[in-house]
Amino acid sequence: MAQNKKILDLRNIYTYFYTESGVVEALDGVSFDVNYGEPVGIVGESGCGKTVTAHSTLRILPKNGKTVAGEIIYKGVNLLDLPDLQMRRIRGKEIAMIFQDPMTSLNPIFKISDQMTEVIALHRKCNKKEALEIAIETLDLVGISEAEKRITDYPHQFSGGMRQRILIARALALQPSLLIADEPTTALDVTIQAQVLEIIKEMQKKLGLAMMLITHNLGVVAETTKRVHIFYGGRVVESGPTEEIFLDPKHPYTYALFESIPSLEKDKTRLETIPGNVPRLINPPKGCRFHPRCKYATEVCSRVRPPEFKFGKGRRVACHHFEELDLHIDMEAIRESRKAIKEEA
Amino acid sequence: MVTLEEYETVDLFSNWDQKTQPIITIDNLKKWFPVSQQSILFSRVVANIKAVDGVNLFLNKGETLGLVGESGCGKSTTARVAVKLEEPTEGSVYFKGIDIFQPMSREEELAVKRQLQMVFQDPYSSLNPRRMVLDLIKEPFDIHYPDMLYEEKESRVLEILAKVGLEDYHALRYPHEFSGGQRQRLGIARSLAIHPEVILLDEPVSALDVSVQAQILNLLHDLQKEFNLTFMFIAHDLSVIKHVSDRVAVMYLGKIMEMCPTGELFRKTAHPYSVSLLSAIPRPDPRIKMDRIILEGDVPSPINPPSGCPFHPRCYKAQEICSKVTPQLEELQPNHYVSCHFPEI
Known part of the structure; x- marks a missing residue:
C-alpha cells in the first residue's frame, strides 16, 4: 500500500560529472520520494546537488554527466531503463519542469503562441487550433489578463513575473502528474515572488499535482511544502514533514x-x-x-x-x-x- | 607606524559639526539616464530613465542606514551618485557639510573620496582577475598616498587582510583562487584600506550562500564597531536589512517612501508600500499563516512613471488625489518620515 502512494521514488542515485580537473561526485547516494499530489521541498545551498537531482530525474544531464547507479522509479517504472523515445513522452507530459530563469527559458524570436501550441499539439495530440484554445485557457488560469490578445506577443514584451507565469502555464497545459519547479521565484522581486508563489500553490491544490520545489529560500519552503528534504554536498542529510523539521531540526x-x-x-x-x-x-x-x-x-x-x-x-x-x-x-x-x-x- | 590621519594635507571639513549635522545629506537628488535614438548622423534623446527622481535622505555618523527596495527602484544609482561615481542630474549631496559636486581641486576631491568608499555587489566581477591581491588592496594607497614607502603599504595591506579574516599568504594569490565569501572579504578590505568614515555597501551579501552570508554580516558588524564606521547598506532582503540597520529607508521607483528607525518600520509601518512589502516576505516558520497583501501588477517603467504618487496604481488605499499630487516626504512623527497622502499612522 505504501508503495502505491509514491509517484516518484529515487533510490540511491549516484550522478557524476567527468571534468578536466577530476570526477565531480554531484549526487552521492541520494534517496527520497514524492507522493501523489504532495508538494515536497528540496533545500540546500548552491552546489549541493538540488538541480542535478532534477536533471537526473528527467535525464537531461549535460554530456559529461552520468547517473552511474541507482533507480528512479516513476509510477512503478525505472526511468533509467527507458529507451530515449519513451523518455521523451515522459518529459513534459508526465513530469514537467519550470526553470529558474524566466528570461532565458523562452525563445526570444518566437511568439508565445508558437512556443506554447507546439508542445501542446505534440503531447496532447490535438491540432493547432485546439492547442491554441488550451494555451489561452491556461494562460487565463495563471492570471494573465487578456490572454487571447497577449498570446501573440513576444517574450520581451512581458516582465519577469509574467514570463514565469507563462512558463507555469506551458508546464501545466500538458496536464503533468509531477511538476519540478527549480528555484521558480529566485530571480523575482519579493512582491512578484508573492504573486507567483500564490499561483503555484493554487494550481498545485486545484490540479492535485505532485510537486518538487527546489529552492534555497527557507521561507518559500515553509509556506509551500508539506515535506522537505535537506541537501548538503550531494547527499540528503535530513528529511521529514516541513513543520517538524523547521521546529525541531536534528541534523x-x-x-x-x-x-x-x-x-x-x-x-x-x-x-x-x-x-x-x-x-x-x-x-x-x-x-x-x-x-x-x-x-x-x-x-x-x-x-x-x-x-x-x-x-x-x-x-x-x-x-x-x-x-x-x-x-x-x-x-x-x-x-x-x-x-x-x-x-x- | 604613523596613523593615516597624519598624512592628511587638506583641511576641508573643519566647519562640520559632528553633533548636529548628519554626515551625508542627500537633497532632492535626481539622476536621469537619457535614452537616445540613433539616426545616420545624429542621435537625439527621446526619453529619460528616471532612475532616481527626487531622493531626500540623511545618514548620521556611526549608524547603519538600510536602503531597501525592489530591483530597478534606484537604490544602487543613489549610492553611486553619493560616492561621486556618477554626476547627478539635479540636486546635491553634502558630505560633512560640503557639496561634493561643487568645483574642487584634485587634492580636495581625493580627500572626499578617501572618506567615502563603496563595496560592490558582485565579488566575481568587481576584482581585476589579472592582479594579485596585494596589488589590488595596495591600489588605494597608491592613489591616495603616493609618497608612502612600499614597505609601509605592504604592511598595511597585511594588517587589513588580517582584519577581514584572511591570512598573509593570501596576499600573493589571484582573485580566482578565492571563494565567493572570501572575495567579498577582499572587496571589503579594499574599501576599508584607507580608513574611510562612510562605506556604501551595495548588496554585499546577496550573491552569497546563506551560511557564508552570516559570516560576512558578522564581519561587517565587527568592523563597524572597531573603526567607528558609518554604513549605508543596500539590500532587497528585508530580513537582512532588519538585522543590520539602525534606520531604514524604503525606496520605490526612484523615490523614498518611508524612512524611520528599523524597529518602527516593523511595528508602526506607515506607508502602504512598506506594508505590502513586509507582508510579501515568505517566513521560514510553517506555523505563521498570514493574510498576505498581494500587489497587483508589476513595478511601472521608470521611463514613464505614474503621475502623482508613483505607487498609486498598485496601492490598496489609492484615491483620486494620489494620481494628481505627488506626496512629499514629511516627518509625521519624530524621526519617522513618510511620503503618502493616507499613511497608516
Missing part, C-alpha cells in the same frame, strides 16, 4: 542553516555562522561531508559515512550523533519577542 547542518539566516522574528546582533565554505565535490570530505564544518564532529565522522536513522513519522537523518545532540531552536524566546512586538503595536 547539525539543518540547525546551523536555520540559525544563520537573519529573521524578522529574532532580535540578535550576531548570527550563528557555519565556518568555512560549501565543499567542492571533486574530492569531497571523507565520512560525513559536513564534518569539517560541524561543531559536534568526532573522529568517527571523518571516517565513516553516517547511516540514515529513521524515527518519528517519516523522519530521516544522516548523522552519527543525532541522538546525543540537543538542537533546539529557542521557540520560547521567539514567541515572546513576537508577543512583545504585538503588544507594542
Whole structure:
C-alpha cells in the first residue's frame, strides 16, 4: 500500500560529472520520494546537488554527466531503463519542469503562441487550433489578463513575473502528474515572488499535482511544502514533514542553516555562522561531508559515512550523533519577542 | 607606524559639526539616464530613465542606514551618485557639510573620496582577475598616498587582510583562487584600506550562500564597531536589512517612501508600500499563516512613471488625489518620515 502512494521514488542515485580537473561526485547516494499530489521541498545551498537531482530525474544531464547507479522509479517504472523515445513522452507530459530563469527559458524570436501550441499539439495530440484554445485557457488560469490578445506577443514584451507565469502555464497545459519547479521565484522581486508563489500553490491544490520545489529560500519552503528534504554536498542529510523539521531540526547542518539566516522574528546582533565554505565535490570530505564544518564532529565522522536513522513519522537523518545532540531552536524566546512586538503595536 | 590621519594635507571639513549635522545629506537628488535614438548622423534623446527622481535622505555618523527596495527602484544609482561615481542630474549631496559636486581641486576631491568608499555587489566581477591581491588592496594607497614607502603599504595591506579574516599568504594569490565569501572579504578590505568614515555597501551579501552570508554580516558588524564606521547598506532582503540597520529607508521607483528607525518600520509601518512589502516576505516558520497583501501588477517603467504618487496604481488605499499630487516626504512623527497622502499612522 505504501508503495502505491509514491509517484516518484529515487533510490540511491549516484550522478557524476567527468571534468578536466577530476570526477565531480554531484549526487552521492541520494534517496527520497514524492507522493501523489504532495508538494515536497528540496533545500540546500548552491552546489549541493538540488538541480542535478532534477536533471537526473528527467535525464537531461549535460554530456559529461552520468547517473552511474541507482533507480528512479516513476509510477512503478525505472526511468533509467527507458529507451530515449519513451523518455521523451515522459518529459513534459508526465513530469514537467519550470526553470529558474524566466528570461532565458523562452525563445526570444518566437511568439508565445508558437512556443506554447507546439508542445501542446505534440503531447496532447490535438491540432493547432485546439492547442491554441488550451494555451489561452491556461494562460487565463495563471492570471494573465487578456490572454487571447497577449498570446501573440513576444517574450520581451512581458516582465519577469509574467514570463514565469507563462512558463507555469506551458508546464501545466500538458496536464503533468509531477511538476519540478527549480528555484521558480529566485530571480523575482519579493512582491512578484508573492504573486507567483500564490499561483503555484493554487494550481498545485486545484490540479492535485505532485510537486518538487527546489529552492534555497527557507521561507518559500515553509509556506509551500508539506515535506522537505535537506541537501548538503550531494547527499540528503535530513528529511521529514516541513513543520517538524523547521521546529525541531536534528541534523547539525539543518540547525546551523536555520540559525544563520537573519529573521524578522529574532532580535540578535550576531548570527550563528557555519565556518568555512560549501565543499567542492571533486574530492569531497571523507565520512560525513559536513564534518569539517560541524561543531559536534568526532573522529568517527571523518571516517565513516553516517547511516540514515529513521524515527518519528517519516523522519530521516544522516548523522552519527543525532541522538546525543540537543538542537533546539529557542521557540520560547521567539514567541515572546513576537508577543512583545504585538503588544507594542 | 604613523596613523593615516597624519598624512592628511587638506583641511576641508573643519566647519562640520559632528553633533548636529548628519554626515551625508542627500537633497532632492535626481539622476536621469537619457535614452537616445540613433539616426545616420545624429542621435537625439527621446526619453529619460528616471532612475532616481527626487531622493531626500540623511545618514548620521556611526549608524547603519538600510536602503531597501525592489530591483530597478534606484537604490544602487543613489549610492553611486553619493560616492561621486556618477554626476547627478539635479540636486546635491553634502558630505560633512560640503557639496561634493561643487568645483574642487584634485587634492580636495581625493580627500572626499578617501572618506567615502563603496563595496560592490558582485565579488566575481568587481576584482581585476589579472592582479594579485596585494596589488589590488595596495591600489588605494597608491592613489591616495603616493609618497608612502612600499614597505609601509605592504604592511598595511597585511594588517587589513588580517582584519577581514584572511591570512598573509593570501596576499600573493589571484582573485580566482578565492571563494565567493572570501572575495567579498577582499572587496571589503579594499574599501576599508584607507580608513574611510562612510562605506556604501551595495548588496554585499546577496550573491552569497546563506551560511557564508552570516559570516560576512558578522564581519561587517565587527568592523563597524572597531573603526567607528558609518554604513549605508543596500539590500532587497528585508530580513537582512532588519538585522543590520539602525534606520531604514524604503525606496520605490526612484523615490523614498518611508524612512524611520528599523524597529518602527516593523511595528508602526506607515506607508502602504512598506506594508505590502513586509507582508510579501515568505517566513521560514510553517506555523505563521498570514493574510498576505498581494500587489497587483508589476513595478511601472521608470521611463514613464505614474503621475502623482508613483505607487498609486498598485496601492490598496489609492484615491483620486494620489494620481494628481505627488506626496512629499514629511516627518509625521519624530524621526519617522513618510511620503503618502493616507499613511497608516
